[in-house]
Amino acid sequence: MGQQDTLFVASLEKGLRVLEVFRNQRENLGITDIAHATGFDKSTAQRFTTTLHRLGYLNRDERTRRYSPSIRLMDLAFTYSHQDRLAEIARPRLIEAGKRYNTSVNLCVLEGTDIIYTLCIPNQTASFMMTLSGRRAPALCLAEGICIIAFRRSDEIKAIVGASEITRFTEDTIINRSAIMRRIADAHSKGYGIGKGQISSDEISVAAPILDSTGVAFAAVQIPVFQPNWNLSDVESNLAPLVLDTARSLSRTLYRTT
16 A cells, blocks of 8 residues: 555545535535435445534534534635635725726636635625625636636646536537637737636626736636626737736746745
């Protein structure tokens, strides 16, 4: 057995898998639901769920015997946000960018084949879900995902595209992998990604990558707007330069102060 295997605690991984089951759930879950989602037998699922409940990470409804995430998980989210230097530096610049055209502005990172929003600066019309940091979505369907992937190594680009599950969310969602690769190449050429109707039929999104000192993207600045108030031409003319300037400013600041 190699060093990596001896250092890996499988039981901890199983406990975290139970927590991850609640990621996209709006309803409380019973032991049977958790067992089905994790692939554990009911006895294993019950042991890990009970442990997480006793540690304070899951709430239990005594009437229904179903579980939900507890407020203690907010401590973990706060710990991440408190130590996120990028978000700290980006926040005032995202606020200023949002004031230009009264739009929401988001900061996001790539994790695996998903985008995770780490900082959201909403405008007055943003939906509740759009204001939540920590939400995740498939990278290949998003301008912000495309623009980060476009500034990765070619072998990494192929690996991400190959590993991604591609879902048709709207009639306009691009699901052909060759077409997605062309989108990625276009984003690299322009310096930003743009998408129309990829997840929501009325949304137009534009995003630019934040680059490290070697030119590799590790995050992105994204602005989502909606039809009919905006069209693709206006987004490219007005918002694309704005996200580019904001992302480049952050890249320069982070590189200079690192």
